[in-house]
Amino acid sequence: MQIHPAILNIMNQMRLMESDGSSEIKQVEQSSINKTDSSAKETEIAARKGGRTRPPLSFLSILNDANIEIDMSCPHKLCDLLYAGVYLKPNTLKYFVDKKSNKNCFAVFPREFYICWGENPKYWKWTQEKEPSGEDIEVAELLDVCWLEVRGKIDTIDLSPGALYEIVFVLKVYENPNDDIEKKHISNYTLTLTIIPPRVKRLSRQAILKENPVGNWFEIVVGEFIMSPENVGIMEFSIEEYTPTWKNGLTIKCAIIRPKK
Template identity: 25%
Template sequence: MDSLPDDCVSKILSYTSPHDACRFSMVSSTLRSAADSDLLWQSFCPSDYRRILSRALHPHTLDSSSYKHLFCSLCHPLLLDGGNMSFKLEKSSGKKSYILSARQLSITWSSDPLYWCWRTVPESRFKEVAELRMVSWLEIRGEIWTRILTANTWYAVYLIMKISHREYGLDRVACEVSVAVGEKVQSGKVYLCEKDEKKGKKGRVLKMEEEEVMGVAAKREDGWMEIKVGEFFSGENDEHVTMSLMEVGYQLKGGLVVEGIEVRPKHHHS
């Protein structure tokens, strides 16, 4: 390997991953030179990185002095489209992930202050989040095209949320979730928060419902909660992906705080 030209070694390393390239750089000085080359790190950057940069809210925060520095900068959340979408590269693989803010989602009755309110919270990466005051019909939908994702990759979809101290009714009925790619639809049921058996529920009913439920919201590292909506495969073709969460059982509910929907690479397909 040491006898090969640097550009040849860089080309070989481009078939590995950013994580592997960093490991190879510690083997020898020849590999270190090839592993730090612009040729290699340009191959790890998204092919549409110029378009992504053109959409950045604060492009001046990125270090583009080299392709390696640019790649590392893109591994940190980058606000796009006026701050309504967040983009990030997975550091180990270079695969793309996005978070659609609540403003980019279709939330039934979100424009009516009787049912929803929009407010700023310091812990959110976005300017505004949507807080549910009271509805009987909860419906949240998001859309994305596979052309902006990494091809031939399994993706998982999560609703990013919190439950306020004014919560009521969210643990009474399971929500229906679905991810549709073209004519392929994956669906299931989830609970937005833990069920409280002290609220007058009958154990028999709970047991029947739990057999169909995929899960409940779990805590994230950033302090928010997330609940899985589904997963899909991003292939070579450009396809339209629709993600939704719905509960239309006419149970009054409130206290749900929606930050957005995340679409991120899934490491193990189930």
């Protein structure tokens, strides 16, 4: 199998960095996923030295597919960039590598979601939130709905094979002192959280938000899955609550697809 010159260049630089008298190099599993064949495997190389992890080489195809060019002249800086994350779509879809597990991860932001009545300012409000890395993203703030339906999706083709993944929503709840008696805070309801894999049965769970702190971001697990050939394809995830009472008090920041810790 012929290796792409860009990959050879990175591999050679990694070897040079390891030639300073410390010869410990760990070659971690190699597998490949052929994007036209869900049963093929993905190629992955990792090496450890001084607590650093080299990211999976599949990052090249992920960035190429999104027409993203980055500086690959310094492996250390390249690793730091991938750990921090790269936006594949401006402020809506972010790719990053989990440093501890050396696995591919994604963050999906609300503008990529389907939100029922999401463009109606009577029901939802869109505001700017600054990420720790400095980028501005838009978050969706629930003003008033009785039909709560938020759906996202991710193509799992670029997730790391064999890894146990989880999908979490990053949320914030708030109290509105001006609510009348007919409006109920979202944390009083049982929400249905669902993931729908490409070829296997959907997975749903129930959750109540009242135990989470008001005014602070927190994570709520939607579900988990093993990145097997059966799970290659478009995976959907959602938050739903369909009772007729009007409800508010929820802000949605993003959904994260990452290895289970």
